[in-house]
Each structure stands twice: as structure tokens, then as C-alpha cells.
Amino acid sequence: MPSQKTNGTVDQQQASASQAAVTAAVTAAPLQDTTRAPRRSSITHVREKVLKPFNTKEIKILLLENINQTAVDAFKYQGYQVEYISKSLSGPELIEKIRTVHAIGIRSKTKLTKAVLQEAQNLIVIGCFCIGTNQVDLETASKLGIAVFNSPFSNSRSVAELVIGEVITLSRQIGDRNKEMHRGVWNKVSNNCYEIRGKTLGIVGYGHIGTQLSVLAEAMGMTVYFYDVLNIMPLGSAKQVATLENLLAASDFVSLHVPELEDTKDMLGEREIMGYMKKGAYLINASRGTVVQIPALIKALKSGHLGGAAIDVYPKEPAANGPTFDIYPDLLDCPNLILTPHIGGSTEEAQSMIGIEVSTALIKYINQGSSFNAVNYPEIDLRAIREEENTVRVLYTHQNVPGVLKEINQIFADHNVDKQYSDSKGDIAYLMADIGGVTEEEITSIYNMVSSTKSNIRTRVLY
Structure with missing residues (x-):
């Protein structure tokens, strides 16, 4: 940005x-030669x-x-x-x-x-x-x-780092070994434990978090593919694929980073997980809880089709910390599963x-x-008013209908409008105008007239 x-x-x-x-910084800096004339800043x-x-x-x-x-x-x-x-x-x-x-x-x-x-x-x-x-x-x-x-x-960086940690943790089955050790069980195994170097990471949603994750994964020797509804210039050697199905089929790890929309609700169900993801692949969801169908995930983990999963978001989340989380009971029994309480950005x-x-x-x-x-x-801005200027700023949110600007400009007609900017977004429009040389009485008059227009939603005056 x-x-x-x-x-x-x-x-x-x-x-x-x-x-x-x-x-x-100043106290640590070496002493300068004060005999020379100081350079003037422009x-x-x-x-x-x-x-x-x-x-x-x-x-x-x-x-x-x-x-x-x-x-x-x-x-x-x-x-x-x-x-x-x-x-x-x-x-x-x-x-x-x-x-x-x-x-x-x-x-x-x-x-x-x-x-x-x-x-x-x-x-x-x-x-x-x-x-x-x-x-x-x-x-x-x-x-x-x-x-x-x-x-x-x-x-973005915090979420990306969490995902990298989960990729390594899943690949080495650290979660299961940790639980076993807490029960007093020593289970030193290498079967189905892998380095992540040389593996393929598929990123669904190549926005702020997806791109950060892409850079970190490549630095650790992974190949990165991504799928996004927009055509996006990749960072590093990452490659965009045409369809979600193509990405799922090519990836050893799939990480989700999409917003909660109608198009993303239940994006990954049994068809996508069991039908397209590789056997032994890993699924990570740090986006929104409605993106993955939990029953399909449970089936894939218990059947061994997925090698593991990490979930940080859930369809329903409690409003406060405490022992009140209502979770699918079968999810707790799944192997190589990391569950965290929506801490991606924490x-x-x-x-x-x-x-x-x-x-x-x-x-x-x-x-x-x-x-x-x-x-x-509507995204608009005006340069700041200088301290010495006798100027007020009118902020006018109104319905986006014909004739509004004509009406407003008639109100402003008897005053000196230093600068003015207006834009709209859907049914809403927003106008900013700086008016110079106005008295206290004129400020009140301008405010009353603008806020009394038929299309007015909200009027503010700053002075």
C-alpha cells in the first residue's frame, strides 16, 4: 500500500x-566540525x-x-x-x-x-x-x-509465519509426538515424517498473507503454486494455476487465505479433499471457518487420505476465552491435527x-x-488546510442521485471554494469542500443549508 x-x-x-x-541516535553520532557553515535544507x-x-x-x-x-x-x-x-x-x-x-x-x-x-x-x-x-x-x-x-x-506476516510453523509441524508429526510425550509415551519414529524442502505448497488466495507466505516458503526450498480469482503477478518463482482443482492436485500442502464470501463458503468439501487432493497431502485453514466442510475433513483424516491438517478458524467461534467451545467431537480424535483458537494474527x-x-x-x-x-x-481526500488559512471543511455524505452537486454548488456560490472533491460508491456519495474566508455566522448557515438538503445522509463541518 x-x-x-x-x-x-x-x-x-x-x-x-x-x-x-x-x-x-544523536548522542551516539560522532561530533561534527562546527567551524563550517551549516548546509541549508531545501x-x-x-x-x-x-x-x-x-x-x-x-x-x-x-x-x-x-x-x-x-x-x-x-x-x-x-x-x-x-x-x-x-x-x-x-x-x-x-x-x-x-x-x-x-x-x-x-x-x-x-x-x-x-x-x-x-x-x-x-x-x-x-x-x-x-x-x-x-x-x-x-x-x-x-x-x-x-x-x-x-x-x-x-x-500478514504473523499469519504467514504461523502457517510455515504448521507446515513443518505437520510434516514431522510434532503434534502427535508432543501429545504422546505428555502421556509418558516415548515413540521415536521417522515413518511418514518429511523435510519440507522440495515439497509443493499450494496457496488459495494470493493476497497480502498469501504473498508473504509464498516468499517464506520459497526461502525454505518449497515450490509454490497459487490460485486466485484475479490474475496476479507472482513474487519470486511462484506460479499461478488456472483452477482450484489443478492446484489441489499438484500440492503436497494446501493453505487457504480467502475472505468469507458466498463464493468461498464450503469451498473445500469431500469432492475437493478426497477427489482432487493428493493422498497424504496436508490442509491448512487460517482464513475463515466456513471455507472448509468439517465433516469432509474428518473423513479425510480418519481414512488416511490426508496426512494431516491445521485449523485456526471455525464455523462458530465463542465470543470470549474459556471452556465453552462447541466443536465437532470426532475432530478431536483425528490423527496429526493441529487445532488453534484463531491466533493467526495474535x-x-x-x-x-x-x-x-x-x-x-x-x-x-x-x-x-x-x-x-x-x-x-467512496475513497476521497483533500490536502491539509494550512494553519494560517481562515478555511472550513464541509464533509457531505449524500444519496447518489442526480442534481445534488448543482444544489450544493448553489449553496457554496456566494463563498470562495478553495478546493472540492466528490466521488460515489453504489448508492452513496461523499463530498469534501474547503471554503475560505467565512465567519462564525456563515459556518452555521452553510451547515444548516447543506444538512437540510433532501439527499443529505450526514453533514459535518470542521473549522
Whole structure:
């Protein structure tokens, strides 16, 4: 993803976070000859205006599901009021909490349904501190003028490393030997235990995680094939195959990295596993629990058709840690099977990066209106307003119907529009406009007129 210019407040946050490292570097550097005239830098720093909402005194943030401290710190640095809850919420408790907040941060357990979102009167933005967004009713969020952001790649390395570990663990039957040793059984065997060098890894879904996995696998001497619905330029020596069936038939290990869609639901069943995968091959699912049909997997493992499997995701997952996981009983008796509780992205590094990435996106949307990388909104941005400029920013989410821009431009006609940008996505459109030289009374007038238009979904004014 290309790097983005951050606003002034985020720049300050990053500068503060790295101050210790900068100080150490300076003190460790050799002394310079101060008798020479210093070289002038051609880079000048433009101070950006810190915008604030026209009609909101305080921004309230609700963070659920033990979101990383990096996000908490980022929001508090902005002066926002932050409520932090380590668990997920649901039902009346969630509705009560969400009613007054301007932003909410969740992971995968909290479900923001239509009924919940309709109760969120002040909510302008949702942060999914994870990859998936299927826990949010995106259509309803769009219709209510609520932008949704996620973290599409920050945990990619962590998931890829887990898969590499599982490939080795399955190939050497380490899981079974570990369980035997815990029971006091010494069972030193080499039968059906292999090196992964020279073996073929088939990757289903060649996105952020798939490509990371591809590079790691090749570095360990594996041949990599991948299948994706899009034509993608491979990294290294990886090769794209035309069909899923071709990939399954060619691979010693198959690793799944696809989103949860109608097209991916039950993607691998008995036909694919027993009919196309090699006898003795291994299956790894670190994508979504609905992609693999569990009864078909059990049959393939118990019959010996599969040499082993590793599962990190399940069709139904509990909302909290504890002894409440409802799993297929027959799955627990399968040989050479690794079961983990959806920990693919559960590393300190990944959670820290996710906290930074999503909080930065939310801060830019709240403070500047930038919708870049929103999953449900038109992606637009305007350059920052300079500190010395007497300018306000109008943010207008509206129904994507004819005549709206004409109506808006008539409202703006008596003012100096410094810059303006509009785009649409489906039934929703989003406009950003910077208007210069306006008084307090004119700000109120602009806000009232824009928010009173028939197509208005949500209007915000930052000044």
C-alpha cells in the first residue's frame, strides 16, 4: 500500500513515539566540525491547521475486545474521551454503550448489526481492528453515513509465519509426538515424517498473507503454486494455476487465505479433499471457518487420505476465552491435527501495527474527513488546510442521485471554494469542500443549508 501523508497531529504522535530513538541516535553520532557553515535544507515544514468539529465539543471513542494500547494512546493524544473494555459486547449492553459515541473500535466478536447501528445516533466511524469486516452490516453503515475502516495487511506476516510453523509441524508429526510425550509415551519414529524442502505448497488466495507466505516458503526450498480469482503477478518463482482443482492436485500442502464470501463458503468439501487432493497431502485453514466442510475433513483424516491438517478458524467461534467451545467431537480424535483458537494474527507485533494503522485511519477521518481506504465509502481526500488559512471543511455524505452537486454548488456560490472533491460508491456519495474566508455566522448557515438538503445522509463541518 502506498504511504499516505498524515495530518499534523498524527505527525506529532509519531515524532513523540520515536523521540527516544532519535535522541539515542544523536548522542551516539560522532561530533561534527562546527567551524563550517551549516548546509541549508531545501525542505520546509508546512504547519497544518488542527481542525475541530463545528457542533461537537468532545469526541467519544468506545474500544472493545482488548484492542492494542497503541490505539488507546493515539486517541488519547488527540484529546478524545476514550472508554476501553477488554471484552466484546452484545444486545442491550452494546446498544446502551454505542448510543452516544462518535467512533467504535472492535475486532471480530462484536456484531454491529442493523438494529445496533440504528441506535448509534452520533456514530460517524467504525474501526475493525482486524482484517475482516463481515461482523459489520456495511450496507446499513453506508446508508447511515458511517465510514468503516479495517486493517487489511498489518497481521500478514504473523499469519504467514504461523502457517510455515504448521507446515513443518505437520510434516514431522510434532503434534502427535508432543501429545504422546505428555502421556509418558516415548515413540521415536521417522515413518511418514518429511523435510519440507522440495515439497509443493499450494496457496488459495494470493493476497497480502498469501504473498508473504509464498516468499517464506520459497526461502525454505518449497515450490509454490497459487490460485486466485484475479490474475496476479507472482513474487519470486511462484506460479499461478488456472483452477482450484489443478492446484489441489499438484500440492503436497494446501493453505487457504480467502475472505468469507458466498463464493468461498464450503469451498473445500469431500469432492475437493478426497477427489482432487493428493493422498497424504496436508490442509491448512487460517482464513475463515466456513471455507472448509468439517465433516469432509474428518473423513479425510480418519481414512488416511490426508496426512494431516491445521485449523485456526471455525464455523462458530465463542465470543470470549474459556471452556465453552462447541466443536465437532470426532475432530478431536483425528490423527496429526493441529487445532488453534484463531491466533493467526495474535502476536504483539501484529496487534501493535493494527492498532496504529486503524487508529490513524479513524483519526484522519474524524479530524480531516479523509475516507481513503474505507471499505464501504467512496475513497476521497483533500490536502491539509494550512494553519494560517481562515478555511472550513464541509464533509457531505449524500444519496447518489442526480442534481445534488448543482444544489450544493448553489449553496457554496456566494463563498470562495478553495478546493472540492466528490466521488460515489453504489448508492452513496461523499463530498469534501474547503471554503475560505467565512465567519462564525456563515459556518452555521452553510451547515444548516447543506444538512437540510433532501439527499443529505450526514453533514459535518470542521473549522
